Amino acid sequence: MTNPDYKALEDNLGLTLYPKRDAVMVRGRGALLYDEHDNEYIDCAAGIGVANVGHCHPEVVAAIQQQAADLMVVPNTLYNDKRSLLLEKLVKVSPDSIKRAYLCNSGTEAVEAALKFARVSTGRTEYVTAMRGFHGRTMGAVSATFTKKYRDPFAPLVPGFNYVPLNKIDKLDAAVTEKTAAVMLELVQGEGGVNIADREYINGVRRICDERGALLIIDEIQTGFCRTGRFFACEHYHLQPDMITVAKSIAAGIPMGATLLGDRIKVEPGMHGTTFGGNPIASAAALATLDVMENEKLAERAIETGDYLQLRLEAKAMSQVRSVRRLGLMIGLELKVKSQPVLEELMRRKVIALPAGATVLRLLPPLVIDKQQIDVVVDHLHELLA
């Protein structure tokens, strides 16, 4: 029996918002994906930074199965065992400044909540964010996002956003005023090209926010949960933010986001909320995912595997690579050529990688990827970029 034409169904009945790759994925294990014909792919995209613990980790699968059998929904007006334990765990693994968490369903929702909480907590209305930053697609998050192609079609947007270049402290100094509710930054810009914030710059940002009474929101939606070699990228900077937004890998693929909150965040009952936020299945999945991250020491593993990958990359002369930017297993290869044809050829060779702008090839593999799989990826990169 032949399969239905899944591609035609998606192309004709879904909205054509996403540039599609030519494969129908049906199964995943660890760092591997399998298509409908059982072809095996090495996955260096991980669902765009979601499958940090690997695809279908057995402990996460078991937690989801058990929770589905016990309880699938409970409103936020009732208490829930898994939700409460997840809140405890999230605060425990977060920087000391984080005291509470608001649970939601995606990254953009976590950002949206942070923007709203910043306004009500400060009584101010303006924000400063970074050029080449990316924060999501809802109206507030897209207003915070610099790239015009994401923003312009949807104008008029939320007013009051100022964009500054990353790592230029004088520009930020000039932009933050007594009207600024919050500065929001990624410590490593993911979609914008794997651009890493300098330590000195981030120290300066924290100081300027404190001097002017502005809150500091760090968007760890892509960098969080061991991706950069620490539980949170903030730890590389010894940074204590007022809010941290997380999502993506928090529940290994079950939709979830969270806004992690410091003491200065004050909201009144009824001001904000969401039906599915902290639902039992997502909470159980997140609890199991965070346990796997701790038990399997995935932050350390991200450093070790990232170091290995970098050594392997450096051992091969790749004339088409301008530079490699990396923190843990968040990797950007700045190419001298466009990344898209290279990504397409990698796909033909059964390696899935990502773009980050026109000339950056981004690798966000599951943190459980092994050295043999890395060797295969580097060999293909070498053949394509030598």
Ligand SMILES: Cc1ncc(COP(=O)(O)O)c(C=O)c1O
């Ligand atoms: C840094 C960052 N913030 C926010 C988002 C938006 O998250 P979501 O797609 O879950 O809404 C993303 C998604 O790529 C992201 O990388």
